[in-house]
Amino acid sequence: MNTGTTSTGRILNSLKLDFFAAKAGLRLPMIVIMVLVMAGAGAKQPYLALALVLLFSVILGGTVFSTLEKNHADVMYGVLPLKKIEIIIGRYLYALIISVVALIVGSVFALAISRIFTVKMDNLTFLAVLSVAFAYYCFAVAVAYPLYFRFGFTKAYIFTMVPTYFLGVVGVILMGRHNFTSNLNSVIQFFTAHQYLMPIFGVAGGLVLLVISVAVANAVVARAR
Amino acid sequence: MPDALEVRDLHKTYPDFTLNKVSFSLPEGSIMGFVGQNGAGKTTTIKLIFNMIARDGGQIKVLGLDNLHDELAIKQDLAAVFDEIFFVDSWRVSEVEKAVSGFYQNWNSAQYAGYLKSFELAGDKKISELSRGMKMKLMLAVAMSHGARLLILDEPTSGLDPVARDELLDILLDYIGDGARSVFFSTHITSDLDRIADYITLIDHGHIFYTGKKDELLEHFSIVKGRPEDLTEDLRRKLIGQSATREGFIGMLPAADAQGLAPAVTIEPPTIDEILVYISKGEAR
Numbered sequence: 001m002n003t004g005t006t007s008t009g010r011i012l013n014s015l016k017l018d019f020f021a022a023k024a025g026l027r028l029p030m031i032v033i034m035v036l037v038m039a040g041a042g043a044k045q046p047y048l049a050l051a052l053v054l055l056f057s058v059i060l061g062g063t064v065f066s067t068l069e070k071n072h073a074d075v076m077y078g079v080l081p082l083k084k085i086e087i088i089i090g091r092y093l094y095a096l097i098i099s100v101v102a103l104i105v106g107s108v109f110a111l112a113i114s115r116i117f118t119v120k121m122d123n124l125t126f127l128a129v130l131s132v133a134f135a136y137y138c139f140a141v142a143v144a145y146p147l148y149f150r151f152g153f154t155k156a157y158i159f160t161m162v163p164t165y166f167l168g169v170v171g172v173i174l175m176g177r178h179n180f181t182s183n184l185n186s187v188i189q190f191f192t193a194h195q196y197l198m199p200i201f202g203v204a205g206g207l208v209l210l211v212i213s214v215a216v217a218n219a220v221v222a223r224a225r
Numbered sequence: 226m227p228d229a230l231e232v233r234d235l236h237k238t239y240p241d242f243t244l245n246k247v248s249f250s251l252p253e254g255s256i257m258g259f260v261g262q263n264g265a266g267k268t269t270t271i272k273l274i275f276n277m278i279a280r281d282g283g284q285i286k287v288l289g290l291d292n293l294h295d296e297l298a299i300k301q302d303l304a305a306v307f308d309e310i311f312f313v314d315s316w317r318v319s320e321v322e323k324a325v326s327g328f329y330q331n332w333n334s335a336q337y338a339g340y341l342k343s344f345e346l347a348g349d350k351k352i353s354e355l356s357r358g359m360k361m362k363l364m365l366a367v368a369m370s371h372g373a374r375l376l377i378l379d380e381p382t383s384g385l386d387p388v389a390r391d392e393l394l395d396i397l398l399d400y401i402g403d404g405a406r407s408v409f410f411s412t413h414i415t416s417d418l419d420r421i422a423d424y425i426t427l428i429d430h431g432h433i434f435y436t437g438k439k440d441e442l443l444e445h446f447s448i449v450k451g452r453p454e455d456l457t458e459d460l461r462r463k464l465i466g467q468s469a470t471r472e473g474f475i476g477m478l479p480a481a482d483a484q485g486l487a488p489a490v491t492i493e494p495p496t497i498d499e500i501l502v503y504i505s506k507g508e509a510r
Contacts, residue, residue, distance in 0.1 A: 005330065010297075013327040020324040024315035067313060076311040078277035080328045081300035225279040 010082055014090030015097075017080075021073060022064040022094070029060050033102075037109045044117040046110035047129050053109065054133035057102035058140045061095040062160075065153035084225075088149065088217050092210055095141045099134060106133075124195055131202025138206030140164060142213035150220045226252040227289065229375045229407035230274070235283035237269055242431060244269050246283070249426045249436040253288075253374075254404040256397065258418035258439070259411040260497060261428035262505055267411040270428070271379050274409075275305065288374060301330060304368030308380040310360040312352055312367075319348035321367060331372035340366035358389030365396055376400060377409045382417050390414075394421050415497035425497065429504050439497075446500055447483040450475045451490040460486065466506030477503035 005013070033053055040049020068074065077087050107130070114121045143163045147156035174180050191198050230251040237244040244266045251257040261267050272278045274285055276296050285292040287299045312321050318341065326332040341348065344362040346355075355363065361381055368376055376397075382390045397408050398421055412418065418425060418439065426436040435442055446465070452473035460478075461467075467476030477499060483492050495503075 005328075010328070016327065017324055020316070020320065021313050024313065071313045072309050072311050073313060074311075075277070075305075075307055075309075076325075078272070078275050079300070079303075079305045079311070080325065081297045082328065083297065 007083070007086060010086045011090050011093070014077075014082055014087050015093045017077075018064050018090055018094040021067050021071075025063040025067040026060065029056070029063065032056060033105070037113075040109070041113050041116070044113070044119055046113040046119055046121055047125060049113055050106040050110040050126075051129050051133055053106035054099075054102050054130075054137060057098055058137055058144075060098050060102070061137070061141050062144060062148065062153065062157070064091065064094060065148040069153045084221055085218050088214060088221065091145065091149075092141070092214050092217075095145065096210065099137045099141075102137075103130060103134065124192055124198075127195060127198045128191070131198045135202045135206045135209075138209045139167075142209040145213055146217040146220045149217045150224055226254065228286070229253045229255075229288060230257075230409055231284075231286040232270070232274070233284045233286075235270065235273060235285065236281045237273060237278070238281055242266070242269075244273075244431045247428070247431070247433050248283075249433060251375075251407055251409055251424060253407050254401060255423040256401060256408040256410060256421050257424040257426060258415070258422035258497075259409060259426050259428065260413065260415055260418065260501060261411075262413055262501065265428045266431045267428060268379055271305075271377055271409075271411060274377065275300075275303070302372070302374045304371065304373035304376045306361065306364040306368055306376070306378040306381050308383050310352060310364055312363070314351070314353035316352050317348065318346050318350050318352070318355075318363060321352075321363065322370075325367060326371075329371035333370050333372065337366060337370035340370060357384050358386065358392070361385065361389070361393060362396075365393070369400060374405060375407050375409065377411075379411045380413070381410070382412060382414050390417060397421055413501075415501060418497055427501065427504065434504050435500075442497070442500065443494055445480055446477050446495045446503075447480045448475065448477055448493045448495045448499055449483060449486065449490050450493070451487065455487045455490050457487075460490075464507075466503030468506065477507075 033056060036052040036056055037049050040046065040052060068077075107126075110121065110126075113119065140160070144156070144160035147160055150156070228250045232250070233248050235244060235247040242264070247266070247270060249257075259267055259270070269278070273280050274287065274292060276292055288302055290299050292299055312324070316324065322334065322337055326334070326337075340346075340362075344359070344366060346359060346363055346366065352360065352363070364381075378397075382393060385393065394417060397410070400406055401408055410418070410422065422439050424437065425439045425442050427434040427442070435445070449460075449464075450470070450473070454473075456467075456474050463478045463482045464476035465478055467474055477495055486492070
């Protein structure tokens with residue numbers, strides 16, 4: 001009787017399986033990303049192209065759930081020698097890899113647009129867009145994935161946008177306050193003086209959200225069983 | 226003979242269904258048919274064996290190991306075929322191996338290629354393009370290519386034409402040929418079991434009605450047919466289930482109770498299908 005591969009090996013196998021499963025569903029979003037890049041190029045706005053690519057990549061993170069659900073593949077994961085937590089960690093790694101690829105692709109296109117149309121890109125804005133977009137991506141995944149694990153893609157998809165709308169409402173309320181502009185100025189001044197901290201805040205904040213979400217997803221899956 | 230699968234007092238409660246203290250065992254090197262009508266608890270039992278759902282009580286041992294504590298080790302030696310294919314339909318047949326082989330330490334690529342060849346499954350075909358019978362064969366090829374010692378099939382023949390069903394049964398008989406491998410086969414098409422099963426477990430509304438050797442099951446019950454006037458109150462009480470016919474009645478009772486009936490009552494051995502039908506009728510009564 002075998003004892004199975006290592007936990008790391010199984011997580012990586014699960015991640016590979018996720019990419020295999022999602023492969024077919026990634027074609028259409030790739031076309032959409034090219035359209036978004038074109039839109040950024042048309043407007044001669046490299047940051048716009050970058051931000052749109054990163055924001056749209058959130059949808060890519062959900063395609064694996066959609067494809068697996070359509071194909072009753074939860075049974076496949078149940079049959080394979082895999083622990084539930086390994087499936088969950090593999091799925092979050094999938095989301096992380098999608099975001100990193102989107103960051104690289106978006107940055108390359110943004111730089112290309114900047115060169116072609118001789119639009120200047122300053123470091124602070126570039127890092128700000130990257131950091132905020134990554135943090136938003138992680139936030140969206142952190143909210144959506146536990147819901148997808150618990151209720152499935154079809155049932156949960158509509159609710160995964162609720163926290164984003166909530167954030168929007170909070171943003172509008174904050175902007176309505178009189179000290180908002182001065183507070184925002186202080187934040188901008190701080191990050192202008194310490195530019196290296198911006199990606200650290202964005203990446204660290206995003207990763208913390210994902211780690212919390214992994215724990216929530218694991219608890220939710222255990223409870224559902 | 227050691228047991229390939231041992232289920233003891235398995236219990237699972239849903240709001241509208243209870244799997245109630247299910248117990249049975251499958252000796253190594255045998256084929257067991259797990260028979261019951263739709264909704265009887267067959268798939269729930271199989272999902273519990275794979276630990277896809279949590280049980281409320283009981284114990285499951287696969288090849289002598291507990292299915293919860295030794296889940297990963299067990300799943301290396303356990304394979305499954307379900308009524309619906311669970312691979313992504315946009316995959317090509319050749320991609321299935323790439324997707325799942327990494328999970329199994331004893332994956333045998335040559336054996337998988339051999340199965341694809343003997344099942345006439347082209348590697349470049351998409352799963353969505355395969356017929357139902359070919360999908361079943363693909364799942365079998367995967368299931369039998371990683372050295373699994375227990376193959377569990379959940380309604381594999383439903384929706385298959387008679388030729389494809391016959392082929393599947395031949396494959397299963399060949400699979401257990403070495404005496405070390407076993408098959409647990411859930412179905413409601415009981416004619417399949419007449420040909421290949423050594424053991425039968427009958428489940429009805431979450432309860433095990435019978436578990437044991439197939440031949441003993443058939444010897445255990447009798448079908449009786451007679452005119453209306455032959456259906457005495459005593460016989461009516463003994464019948465497990467009954468139906469009205471144009472000539473009178475037909476029903477099933479324990480073989481031991483079939484002695485001393487009126488001479489006009491005919492007694493016949495049952496088929497597994499008839500046993501299933503009359504158990505269900507008896508439950509409804």
